[in-house]
Amino acid sequence: MKSVMPGAEAEYTDNDFQRVRGIAFEEAGISLPVSKKTLVYSRLSRRLRELGYHSFHAYLDFVKTPAGQAEMEKLICALTTNVTSFFREKKHFEHLEAEVLPHLACTARSGGRVRLWSAACSTGQEPWSMAMSVMSVIPDAPSYDIRLLATDINSEVVEQAASGTYPASETDGISAENRKKYMEPCGDGKLRFAGPICKLPAFRVLNLNADWPIKGTFSAIFCRNVVIYFDDETREKLWRRLADRLEPGGFLYVGHSERVATTIQCRLEQVAPTIYRKDS
Ligand SMILES: C[S@@+](CC[C@H](N)C(=O)[O-])C[C@H]1O[C@@H](n2cnc3c(N)ncnc32)[C@H](O)[C@@H]1O
Incomplete structure (x- = not known):
């Protein structure tokens, strides 16, 4: 044929x-x-x-x-399929703000290091949403050692994510209050993230199924709506590697149709349908 x-x-x-x-x-x-x-x-x-x-x-x-x-x-x-939106799967951000960030605020204010990771960040709506969550709980976050790593295999979407620029018509998921606080108009009907919030994210190209030139562990990892494109073996290997990269008590957030393999649940306890906590 x-x-x-x-x-x-x-x-x-x-x-x-x-x-x-x-x-x-x-x-x-x-x-x-x-x-x-x-x-x-x-x-x-x-x-x-x-x-x-x-x-x-x-x-x-x-x-x-x-x-x-x-x-x-x-x-x-x-x-690659890059569909995403601001505050997609809102429950994850509510959990992050209520259960995770208040503790991380104490860590950061006492001089500790706080790292978050958006592991398949696409055009950036996910990490910028995480950054807004951080700012809502820790308004002075940029003055502490708090950083948000945002990675994706697709260099084109990473570049777009790093620009922090979006058509205003695609920012519906952001409250009017947050748009005013964290974004500014930049012509052509677009808005871009501006001010101290921009110190939080760092954008990099990274293949989740290759080596990770990343140091240290994370308090929370968002790895959402990407393993749906992988087979079972690749997924399981990734869950293990992500579990290794979580600090004790750290949280892993997965997409709405994704589940961590039961074989790994001895290391990652399921605390909600798509939220897992690493043993302390
Ligand atoms: C559907 S988007 C999900 C975006 C965001 N996490 C969300 O849930 O809204 C899937 C992303 O996974 C990325 N991706 C696919 N394979 C990957 C790999 N091996 N390593 C890193 N990212 C990958 C794609 O480039 C795409 O941006």
């Missing part, structure tokens, strides 16, 4: 799709089900067009060469 899509401009065979699946898994731990064959075509055909390739075969040969390394990153970016 040559093309899976009627009228498709680039040649795309079953074998090409299998190659993309192999790359997604090897490079990012992402498992693409067979049902995503058409989606893969629509996500990647723009890349082929921009580079002037008329077949996936030739494009995939290119990304496997040393000269194609930058394009390999673009391919992975194109395969």
Whole structure:
């Protein structure tokens, strides 16, 4: 079979799709089900067009060469799904503000180090929401050793997240009070985070399924709506690594349809359907 899509401009065979699946898994731990064959075509055909390739075969040969390394990153970016929103799954932020941050305020005010991690931050709505939660409980947080690491495998979304700039029409999830406190207009109908809150987050590109050049442990990790793209083995390995990176008594927040494997629940006690606490 040559093309899976009627009228498709680039040649795309079953074998090409299998190659993309192999790359997604090897490079990012992402498992693409067979049902995503058409989606893969629509996500990647723009890349082929921009580079002037008329077949996936030739494009995939290119990304496997040393000269194609930058394009390999673009391919992975194109395969990721980046849907997110401010204060998504609000209960997590309520829990963070009520159960976690008051204790961390004491730690920080007595000179301690506090680290939070948004481990698949997409375009930044999650870490900026965490930062607003921190500011609401610890208004002087930027003057303490409190930092929020925000990472994602997709360099394009990380860049957008770091800019802290969003169309005003996409900031509905932020209360009017918080918008006024933490954001400023920056033209084109956009708002950007401004002022002391900007000292809290640090944005980095990081593949959760590769080495983590990160030091120390975290009081809370948000790893939400990303393991749905991984297979069971990859997920379980990630839960173990995240458990290692939580300090005793630290919390792990997962997406609404995600659960930590029961084999790891001896280290992470489930305190709510999608919230886990590491043993003290
Ligand atoms: C659906 S978004 C979730 C964003 C946010 N955590 C939330 O719940 O709103 C999934 C994110 O996971 C990222 N991702 C996928 N595979 C990854 C990997 N191996 N390492 C790090 N991030 C990954 C994608 O780039 C995407 O931005």
